[in-house]
Amino acid sequence: xxxxxxxxxxxxxxxxxxxxxxxxxxxxxxxxxxxxxxxxxxxxxxxxxxxxxxxxxxxxxxxxxxxxxxxxxxxxxxxxxxxxxxxxxxxxxxxxxxxxxxxxxxxxxxxxxxxxxxxxxxxxx
Numbered sequence: 001x002x003x004x005x006x007x008x009x010x011x012x013x014x015x016x017x018x019x020x021x022x023x024x025x026x027x028x029x030x031x032x033x034x035x036x037x038x039x040x041x042x043x044x045x046x047x048x049x050x051x052x053x054x055x056x057x058x059x060x061x062x063x064x065x066x067x068x069x070x071x072x073x074x075x076x077x078x079x080x081x082x083x084x085x086x087x088x089x090x091x092x093x094x095x096x097x098x099x100x101x102x103x104x105x106x107x108x109x110x111x112x113x114x115x116x117x118x119x120x121x122x123x124x125x
Contacts, residue, residue: 013074015107016043023053023124026113028093029085034058045076049120052110057087061124068092075107076100086118093117118119 018041026034036057043049063081070078075097083090094112097104115121 002014010074011018013045015045016045017041017104020051023122025122025124026052026053026118027120027122028062028083028090028118030119031062031085032059033083034111034113035064040110041111042104043108050112051098051123052107052112055109060112061097063094066092068094074095074101075104081111081123083118090117 016087020039020041021037024034024036024039025032034053034057036053038057040052040055041049042052052116061104063083066080068080070080072078076099078095080092081094081096083093086093087103093114094111095114097107098109100107113121
């Protein structure tokens with residue numbers, strides 16, 4: 001993917017996806033759940049930007065897939081993972097779009113984290 005932002009047309013709900021070479025680490029209970037220099041930043045409408053980390057940079061041994069799912073009319077069906085080390089607070093802390101709509105295909109095979117369900121999301125240049 002190029003470093004050039006990709007803007008999804010839509011006057012009522014714009015989505016921009018940009019490559020980010022910053023180091024992004026997600027930490028729960030002293031464990032590094034994810035560590036990446038290949039994240040994407042998804043800016044959707046007026047929501048705060050979200051880092052999407054490649055699934056390959058997620059420590060799958062530290063997470064568990066759940067049966068929970070949700071639907072976004074702009075991105076598609078989301079699946080979820082919990083982080084057992086974080087206890088009840090970290091249930092469904094991670095979401096992923098395994099078959100996103102074509103307009104946001106770049107986030108396929110990436111995961112995102114709810115900031116309030118992890119201890120830290122550290123972003124370093």
